[in-house]
Amino acid sequence: MSDAEDIVVLIPRLRxxxxxxxxxxxxxxxxxxxxxxxxxxxLHLYRRGTDLRAWLFTVMHNVYVNQRRAARNNVPLDEDMPxxxxxxxxxxxxxxxxxDAAIRRLAPEQREVLLLVALEDMSYGxxxxxxxxxxxxxxxxxxxxxxxxxxxxxxxxxxxxQLKIVK
Amino acid sequence: xASTPQEDAELKALSQALHQLYDPVLDEPVPERLRARNxxxxxxxxxxxxxxxxxxxxxxxxxxxxxxxDRRPGVPPQAEVPGFVKRAAVAHAVYSPEVRxxxxxxxxxxxxxxxxxSKRLGAPLRAPKLEDVGYSLxxxxxxxxxxxxxxxxASVAQFMYQCKQGTRITLYVRTNAVGNRETAFRFAxxxxxxxxxxxxxxxxxxxxxxxxGKDVLMNVANAxxxxxxx
Numbered sequence: 001m002s003d004a005e006d007i008v009v010l011i012p013r014l015r016x017x018x019x020x021x022x023x024x025x026x027x028x029x030x031x032x033x034x035x036x037x038x039x040x041x042x043l044h045l046y047r048r049g050t051d052l053r054a055w056l057f058t059v060m061h062n063v064y065v066n067q068r069r070a071a072r073n074n075v076p077l078d079e080d081m082p083x084x085x086x087x088x089x090x091x092x093x094x095x096x097x098x099x100d101a102a103i104r105r106l107a108p109e110q111r112e113v114l115l116l117v118a119l120e121d122m123s124y125g126x127x128x129x130x131x132x133x134x135x136x137x138x139x140x141x142x143x144x145x146x147x148x149x150x151x152x153x154x155x156x157x158x159x160x161x162q163l164k165i166v167k
Numbered sequence: 168x169a170s171t172p173q174e175d176a177e178l179k180a181l182s183q184a185l186h187q188l189y190d191p192v193l194d195e196p197v198p199e200r201l202r203a204r205n206x207x208x209x210x211x212x213x214x215x216x217x218x219x220x221x222x223x224x225x226x227x228x229x230x231x232x233x234x235x236x237d238r239r240p241g242v243p244p245q246a247e248v249p250g251f252v253k254r255a256a257v258a259h260a261v262y263s264p265e266v267r268x269x270x271x272x273x274x275x276x277x278x279x280x281x282x283x284x285s286k287r288l289g290a291p292l293r294a295p296k297l298e299d300v301g302y303s304l305x306x307x308x309x310x311x312x313x314x315x316x317x318x319x320x321a322s323v324a325q326f327m328y329q330c331k332q333g334t335r336i337t338l339y340v341r342t343n344a345v346g347n348r349e350t351a352f353r354f355a356x357x358x359x360x361x362x363x364x365x366x367x368x369x370x371x372x373x374x375x376x377x378x379x380g381k382d383v384l385m386n387v388a389n390a391x392x393x394x395x396x397x
Contacts, residue, residue: 008202011197011201011202012192012193012194012195012197013193015192015193015195015197015201016189016190016192016193017189019189019192020185020188020189029198029200029201032201033200033201036201099184099185099188100188101351103185104351105351114181115185117178118178118181118182118185119182119185119186119189121182146177146178146181149181150177
C-alpha cells in the first residue's frame with residue numbers, strides 16, 4: 001500500500017482519538033481534517049519504514065496544540081479548570097458518560113498522555129515521541145492525570161475495586 | 168505509575184472503559200470531508216456541511232438531522248453559558264459600583280441576612296467566609312430571577328464581598344438550577360465581568376468580578392466551593 005492508502009486506513013483511528021481528545025463530534029472531525037491536511041502536505045517529511053500511525057499522532061498533537069493556542073482567548077474556557085471534589089456517589093458504579101465528562105476536565109496535556117497510553121495502547125516511549133516530550137514527562141503527566149481522574153470519579157474507591165461499567 | 172498490580176489492574180480497567188466509550192467511533196462511516204484526498208481545496212467546515220444539508224431541503228431533512236445530532240448517546244453537547252450566569256454578571260455590574268447602597272442587608276446583620284435569603288430561596292444558604300483569600304462580606308440582597316418555577320416567581324441571592332483595596336466580587340446563588348449533573352467549574356466573560364460558575368445539585372453559583380484577574384477569582388471560587396462542600 002502507498003503511504004496515502006495507509007493514511008486513509010488510519011482515519012477511523014484518528015477519529016476515535018480526536019473524539020476522546022476534543023470531545024464534541026464536529027470539533028473532533030475538524031481536528032482530524034486539519035491533521036489530514038497537514039499530513040498530506042507534509043507527507044514528504046514522513047520517513048518511510050517508521051511508524052506511520054505514530055507520525056500521524058504527532059501531527060495531530062501539533063495541530064491540537066495550535067488550535068488550543070488559537071482558542072485560548074475565547075470564552076467560555078473549560079481547560080485548566082481545577083477539578084472539584086465531587087459529592088460522594090450513591091453507588092460505586094462508574095457510568096461511561098461520567099468518565100467522558102471527567103476526561104474532558106483533565107488538563108489537555110494529561111488527557112493526551114492518558115489517551116495515548118490507555119486508549120491507543122502506546123508505550124511510554126511511543127507516547128513521548130508522539131508528544132515530543134521526555135519519557136519522564138509522559139510518566140508524570142500520566143500519573144497526575146490518573147490521580148485527578150480517580151479523584152473526580154468518586155465512584156472509584158481509592159483503595160480498591162475495579163471500575164464497574166454500566167451502559 | 169502502574170507499578171503495583173493494583174495500579175496495573177486499574178489502568179487496565181480504565182483502558183477497557185475508554186475502549187467501550189470511544190470504540191464505536193471506529194465503526195462510524197468516515198465523513199466525506201475527511202475522505203477527500205486533497206482536503207485543502209475542499210475545506211468544508213462542519214457548519215458549512217450542516218448548512219449544505221439543510222439547503223438541500225426537506226428531502227435531506229433526515230440526513231441533516233443526523234448530521235447535526237449524531238453524537239454518541241449520553242454525551243451532552245458543549246454547554247452554553249446558562250442564563251443565570253449572564254444575569255449574575257449583570258447584577259454584579261449594577262450593584263458592585265454602588266457606594267452608598269451596595270447591599271440591602273449589611274454584614275453586621277449576617278445571621279439575619281442568611282436566614283432571610285434562605286427562606287426566600289427555599290434552600291439553606293451560607294455566606295462563605297473569605298477572609299483567608301482576602302475578602303470580607305459586605306452584605307447581600309434579594310433579586311428576582313428571570314425564570315419562574317411552576318408559575319411562582321423565583322428569587323436569587325447576591326452576596327457581596329470586598330477586599331482591603333475596595334475591589335468587589337459577588338456571589339450569585341440560585342435554586343432549582345437545571346442540568347444539575349454538571350458540577351465542573353466553568354468560566355465565562357460577560358462584557359468586562361469575569362464569572363466562574365458551577366452547579367452543585369440544586370444550587371447554581373456564579374462568582375463575578377470585573378476588577379481582579381482570572382487566577383485570583385479562581386482562587387476565591389475554590390475557597391467558596393471548599394467551604395460550601397466541606
